Structures are given as structure tokens and as C-alpha cells.
Amino acid sequence: MASSSLFLLGALLVLASWQAIVAYDPSPLQDFCVADMNSPVRVNGFACKNPMDVSSEDFFNAAKFDMPRNTFNKLGSNVTNLNVMEFPGLNTLGISLARIDYAPMGVNPPHIHPRATELLTVLEGTLYVGFVTSNPNKLFSKVVCKGDVFVFPKAMIHFQMNLDHDKPAVAQSALSSQNPGVITIASAVFGSQPPISDDVLTKAFQVEKKLIDWLQSQFWENNY
Template sequence: MASSSNLFLLAALLALTSWQAIAYDPSPLQDFCVADMKSPVRVNGFPCKDPMAVTPDDFFNDARIIGQPRDTTKSKVGSNVTNVNVINFPGLNTLGISLARIDYGPLGVNTPHIHPRATELLTVLEGTLYLGFVTSNPNRLFSKVVKKGDVFVFPKAMIHFQMNLAHDKPAAALSSLSSQNPGVITIANAVFGSDPRISDDVLARAFQVEKKLIDWLQSQFWENNNY
């Protein structure tokens, strides 16, 4: 009897382990799969470039892409995001990782958003940031003030944000994301700037405000922060 119980428990644990294993992207089946951006084939990801045509440059990204501060003065929210993902770095294809540099002007904000396909690990390069994320129900906020050298993690698909607390100095951070193409949904853009627009009746009811306020919000230009 005890033996049967042990076997049942082992089978249950194996089933749970198998379920957890398929809950994330599968492991690559080869050493690399440099994306062939010219291929007409459309798959969940990108087709592989011929391995014999791959060069060291396919695994290299110029430091000027992410190593230099970006202009934040043209942004309504005072921030600028520079991505290094499979779109501009084909060697990342199937490797499950990407980077982003975020530059913040004085009091600049990387507005509330989510990455539907990635957990984000943020390292502060310069300045002092107020940041946080909100959990699913119940909507609990986890926030903290972080400084140069500090690291903070935003769990996958949680609404999160950052703000430069300095009135007179810029700030910068580097984010590592657990997807070659993490995606981004900026909350304000998605709710008030979708195309076509969400019905103002729906939004007025959802936010418990008058429709004229919703109409005004939808008439504004919503910032695309390139994240």
C-alpha cells in the first residue's frame, strides 16, 4: 500500500514539474538561431539564418546603441527608452533575453506599463528613482526609492513605473528582460489612445467620471515612449 502511495505521489510531482516546464518558453534546440529578417516566413519568433552565413557581428551590438544618453526634452513625460531586442539585434533570436536603456529628464517618468512576455530586472545607472509595481487582485503596490547601483525586479506582466526624483538632474537605468521581444502596453495609451477608440460610455462607467472628461482625455496626444 505504501509503495502504491509513493508511486502516486511521484507521478503527481512529475506531472506538476512537467506543467511548470511548459509554462515558459521552450529551451533552444541548437546553439543559436540568428534571425533572418529578410525571410518571408512568419512564425512565433523569426526564422533562422543559414548557420554558415552567420558572422561574429551577428552577436555584437554597437555600444552607441545603448551606451549613450538619449534626449528626453522632446518627450511629454520626460523620458526616453532605447531598446536592444531581436528587432535590432537578430542574434538574440530564441535566446529569451533583451535589454533597454531608460533615460529620465528632471522629474521624468516612465509611465505605468506592462511587458506581457517578460520579467524585468532594472539597474540604476545614475540618479535616484521612485519606482514600483502593482499586483493582480488585490491591487497591492510595491514601491521603493532606489539609487545608483541598486537593482529592482518587476515580475512578468505586472503594471510598473519609474520616476526621476531630481528636479535638476537627469537619471538613467538599464533593464534586462526575460524575452527576446518583451512587448509593451502603456496603460494611458491603451485606454485613451487605442485605434479605434474604446467607447466613452464604457470608460466613463469604468472610471466613474463624466463622459466629457473621457472625451477630453481621448482627444490628447498620447506619448509613445518606444519601450
């Protein structure tokens, strides 16, 4: 009897651990949970709007994803996010979208989405894409063309670059979270506020302090 109880307890612990691992976003417990962006309630996600007040408009967003975006910045790219912050109907559904526009030779710099896997589809142009694994940091990269699809696993550092010197490129991404988050590596390391100690960065990057000081003095522009 005791062994059966221990087995049951162990099975429950394994199940609980597995659910914690695979549940990137809160799992829906009803048909939908349109985010109430005005609710004072703070939860992991957003409180639900009263279902009686929900309409078809809550499941629609005039995103204009067919319209080119402005890529006139240092990176030569523009990311247009469509997550729960812009589209409350996505709350608890575990999905969001992004349109990425690239100027000729534009780059979406190395970054991570801490809460999502990303599935990228090339709509126009040719991109060099890739991601780097956790230690020992193997690079997986490929040149992808119109109609091709590439996946970036959750929380891996990844990037894209338009290889054409003359023509822009466009891609669209589906992400496995209503709010994937983004950490752009260069701006996070060298542009954080307050800044990371240059003693830490000098030791970590094994370069001279003056180079770290110069990097921290730059204006780190984001593309979203």
C-alpha cells in the same frame, strides 16, 4: 498495470503544463538561432539564419548604450530598446536590454511587459520605482539610487520617476524575453485605435463622459 499507465499519463500532463507555464520564450534546441529577418516563414519567434552564413557580427551590436538620449517629450524620458528586432542574434536566447534616460522629474509611465520580468539597475541619479500586483492591487515601491537594483515581475504594471528637479537619471534593464512587448496603460486605454467605447470607460472609471471624451482627445505620446 492500468493504475501505472494512468500515473504515467498524469505525470506527462503535469510536465507538459509546467513547461507551458515556465517557457516564456521558445527554448533553444541548438547553440544559437540568429533571426533571419527576411524569411517568409512565420513561427513563434523568428526562423533561423543558415548557420553557415552566421558570423561574429551577428552576436554584436554597436548599441552605444553609453550615449545620453533625447528626453525632450511630454514624459521627460526615453527608452532605447535592444531586443530581437534590433539585434537578431538574441533570437531564442530569452533576453533583451533597454536603456532608460530620464529628464529632471521625468517619468517612465505605468506600463507592462506581457512577456518578460524586468531587472532594472540605476546607473545615475535617484528614482522612485514600483509595481502593482494583480487584484487586490498592492503597490510595492521604493526609492532607489545609483548602483541599486529593483525587479518588476512579469506582466505587472510598473513605473519609474526621476526625483531630482535639476539632474537627469539613467537606468538599464535586462528583460527575460527576446521580445518583451510593452503596453503603456494610459495610451492603451485612452489612445487605442479605434477608440474604446466611452460608455465602457465612463462605467469602468466611474466618471463623467465629458472627462473620458477629453482624455481620448489628447495626444498620448510614447517614450520609445
